[in-house]
Amino acid sequence: MGDFIVNTAWEQKQMCEAIGVEKPSDLFNGLPEDVRLTEPLNIPEGKSEAEVLSLIEDMAEQNKVFRTCFRGAGAYRHYIPAIVKNVTAKDEFKTAYTPYQPEMSQGILQSIFEYQTMICEMTGMDVSNASLYDGASAAAEAVMMCRDRKRKTIYVSETVNPRMREVIMTYATAAGAKVETVPACSDNTTDLEKLESLLAEDKEAACFLLQEPNYFGRLEEPQIAEKIVHEAGAKFIMACDPISLAVLKSPGEYGADAAVGEGQPLGLPLGAGGPYIGFLAAKQDMMRKLPGRIVGETTDHDGNRAYVLTLQAREQHIRREKASSNVCSNEALCALTASVYMAAMGADGMAQVAQMSAGAAHALRDALVEAGMEDVTGGEFFNEFITASKVPAEKIEQACLEKGILSGLPLDENRMLWCATEVNTPEEVAKVAAIVKELAEGGAQ
C-alpha cells in the first residue's frame, strides 16, 4: 500500500510530544462520538503500484479505441504533436497551484496571457478570459453575462449542439432566466426570419447564440443574423469550432459581441469526455462582465514586465454573493495545452488542419452517397454532415463497429451525423463506404 506519507512512526511520536498528545488519533477527540466511524471503510485494502496499474489496464482493455473515427458532434479527434504532451507533462506546470502569488508564478501567468492573446486572434475579439470548464458551460456563462436589469431573455438557435443547449437550459433554470429556442429551417440552418420576428416582439432580448459551423456541420449566415440581433439591441454571440476559425470568418469579422466554444480540438485528447476547455472571448466593452480569471500585463517597481491575475474584484472570492458567476478555477493546464498546440501548428498549420478536415469530410460524403446514402445536410457544410438511409442508422453503426470503425453518430432511426478530420485517410473512407454499400444493397428489408 502506498500512502505518500513521509514521516516514520518515530517522527510522528516526536511530533505528538511537541504538540502535547500521546498519539495522533487523540487530535480527533473533539469530534462527537456518534459521527465517528467505528469500523474501517468497506473498501479494498491499499494496493501496490503494480497492482493498481494492472487493475486500471484491465479497465482500459474494456474500452474500445477506434483507430478509424468518423464521429464528432462536439468532441473531435485531431493529431496532437508530441511537443504538446511534452510541455504539459512538466511538473512545474502540472502540479502548480493557481498563480495568486505572481512573483513566483510568472511562467504560468505568462502562458495564460499568451493563451488569451491567441484566442483573441482566432476569434477576432478584444479580450479573452483564462478559460472555463468546457464549451457548453462557457456558452451558458456567456449568455448569462449578457443579461442585465433591462434585458433578460436569452435566444438560442435550435442548430446549436444539443448538449450545449441543455447546459444553457440548466444554468438558466437555476437562475430563473428565460430561454427561447429559435427553430431551424428544413435546410438545417437557423430560421432567420423567425429570429427577426421573435426579436421584434421582445424589447427585453439580451442575446442570441448561433453556432458556426452548426451542430449539423452547416454553414449559417452570421452576417445576416448579426444585423437582426443588433437592430433589436441585443448581443450577438457565436459558438465556434476553433480549428474552423483558421479558414472561416471569425466572430470578430462577423461583428459578434462575444465568442465561445469547445477548445478540445486544440491539442486535448478525446479522453472519454474530459477534461476539456471552454474559451470565452468578447469585445472590449464587455471585459468587466467576463466571468472567470483574467491575466493582465503590468510592471514591477523596477519596470520589469510582469503578469498578474487582474480584475479580481469581479470574482467570487471578493464579490461573494454579489458575483455574477461562482467560477473559481479555470482549466489552466488545458489552456496551456491549447496554447502549445496553436503555437506548434501556427496559423498555417491550423489552416492545413481545417482544409484537410473539410476535404476529408466532403470526400467521405461523396463516397457515402455513391454507396447509396442520401446527403440530407441541406447545403454547404464544413467538416460534418448528415446522411439518411433506408438502412437503420444503428445497423450501420453496428456493422462499422464490427470492422473497428466508429461511424457517424445516429441522430434518429435513419439519420447519421458524420465527421472527418485530417487524421482520416482515403483508405478509411473507402473502407466505410464499402460497408455501407454492402448494407444498402443487400441489407435493408
Next chain:
Amino acid sequence: MKLIFERGGEGHRSDFLPKNAFPAVEFEERFQRTEKPALPEVNEVEIAQHYTQLAKQAFGVSNGMYPLGSCTMKYNPKVNEEAASLKGFTDVHPLQPAETMQGVAAMYATLEKYLLEITGMDHVTFQPAAGAHGEFTGLQLIQAYHRARGDEKRTKIIVPDSAHGTNPASATMCGYQVVNVPSNEKGGIDIDLLKEAVGEDTAGLMLTNPNTLGIFDENIEEITSIIHEAGGLCYYDGANLNAVMGIARPGDMGFDVMHMNLHKTFSTPHGGGGPGSGPVACKEFLQEFLPGRQVVCEEGKFRFARQPKTIGSVTAFDGNALVVLRALAYVLTLGREGIPQAAENAVLNANYMRVGLQDVMDVPYDGPCMHEFVASAKTIKKETGVAALDIAKGMIDCEMHPPTIYFPLIVDEAMMFEPTETESKESIDRAVEAIKGICAKAYKDPEELHNAPHHAPIGRPDEVTAARHPVVRYEVKEEE
C-alpha cells in the same frame, strides 16, 4: 522572458501533418476568413526552449512547501499520471456506444462505490468539473427538491461568515438570497443566531466541517437538525474532507448533499489552476434530480442512464474522466487503511506546524486544529507595520509558497496554513524556522519585508494599474 510572440519570426514553423490526400474544398467568399490570425511563428525547437524557460518561473508541489490553507496541495502521485495516459482511456470518444465504453463505466462505478463509503452518501454524479461547479450542481438538487414539492417559499441559503466565496456565489447563481450567520468565539456557527435565521424561507445551509478556520464544529448534529426541522436541506462543502476522510463522514453528520474536490483531497494535480473535478454525492431522495448520465450495472454489463427528473447537465459529457481516473488510482493505492491514515497525518502535521508558530504569530483559536489552522499577523502589524502580505512575500524569498492570506475574512491579517500529510517533519521544521526568521525581521528591518520578495524573477507587480487600465492580450506589432 520573451513572450512566445516575440520568438521565431516569419517562416519559422514545424510540419506535423502529411500532405493533403483529398481534393481541396473552396468555400464561398462570404464564409472565408480575410485576416490571418497572428499566431506565433515558431519552430518546435523554439517552443521547447520557450516553455522550458517558463517552467523555471513556476512553482510546483515538488519545488518546495506549499502550505496553502483550503487547497490541500498534497503530493501528486506519478502512478496516477501513468494511469491517466493509457490510450484505452485517452482515445475514447465520449459518444461511443456503451458496450465499447465498459471500462469508462467501470471506472465511474468503482470510484463511486468507494466515495460513497468515504462520504456516507448514496449516489454520485461525476459531471461537475470543479468544486464551485459541484456547489452549483448540489444547490440545484436542493432547488429541484423544493420545487418538486411545490414549495416556492424557500428563497434563502444560509452560510457562515467564514464561508469560502464560492458558497454565496453559487447560491446567487440559483437565484437564492444569501443569509450570513456569524461564527461564535470558538469559530463554530453561533447556534442561537442560526435558530433566529432559519424559517419557512430556508432552502438550505452550506457548511464545511471542519470549517475554514480548521476547526471541527462539535455542534454539527444540532446544526443540521435545526435546518432539517425548518424544512431545509444541508449542503457540505467537501473542500476540507482531507481532515476527516475515513474517520468521520458528512452523510453521518446530517448532510444531504455535498461535493468533493478530487484535485484537493484525492491528489489529482492542480495544473496551475485546473482542470479539477468536483463530483457531487447525495442521499437517496435526491437521486432523481441528478444531472448527466449515471452508470447502471445490469447483468454484469454497464449502461448509462438519465434520471427521470434530472436538472439537466452542467457540462456537455460525463465529467473530467481523466481526472476521475487519477483519483481512482489514488483511492486504490491508499485503500482501507491509507485513507484514514492520510487524514490523521494531515491533522498531525497541521498541529505540529501550529505549535511551531504559536510563539511568533497570533493563533486566534486555541486548542487543537484539524488539517489546517489560521494564524494572524495582527499583533505584528500593530507593532511593526508588517502585514500578512509582507510576511507572505518574505516567504517567497525562502523558496516556500506562502500560505493562503486574508482568508477567512473573519480573521484580521489571516494566514491559513495547511501542510498536508505528504509534508515531512523536517520540511515543516525548516518552514517554521524560516517563518520565525521573517517575523523577527519584521521587528528589525520592516522595510526589507515591505519590499520583498528580493530574489524572485520580479518584484511586487503594480496591481492597481493592472486593474485600472487592463492589458489582457499582446498586440502583435504591425509591420512598417
Next chain:
Amino acid sequence: MNFPKELKYSKTHEWLKMEDGVAVIGLTDFAQDELGDIVFINLPEEGDEFGVDDVFADVESVKAVSDINSPAGGTITEINEELLDAPEKINEAPYEAWLVKMEVSEEADDLMSAEEYEAFIESEK
C-alpha cells in the same frame, strides 16, 4: 484629512451638496483613504431611482468591493462618466470627483455638518 465646510456628510462616508436644485454626491476623503487605490467604479444609469441609504454604486479596489449608499432619495440625472476610465480621480480629489447628480425627492434626516462628521470619525476610531 479634508472636511469642506459647505458639504453635508453621511454616516457611510458620502458627501452631498445642492447645486441649482440638484444634489451632487461623492465620497469623502476618509472614504477614499479607507478604500485604498480605487480601480473601478460601477455607477448606476440616468433615470435610476434610489431611496435614502440604498446602494446605488460600488467601488472596486484590487482586493475588495465596497457598496456606496445614497445620502438622499431620488432619481439619477447625471453620472460622472469620466470616472469610468479614470477612477483614480476619486483618490486624488474626492471632493471634485462627484459620482452622480440626483433630483431629490426625499431628504435624509441624519446628514452631518463638516464639524459633526469630523467628530463622528474620531469617535469611530
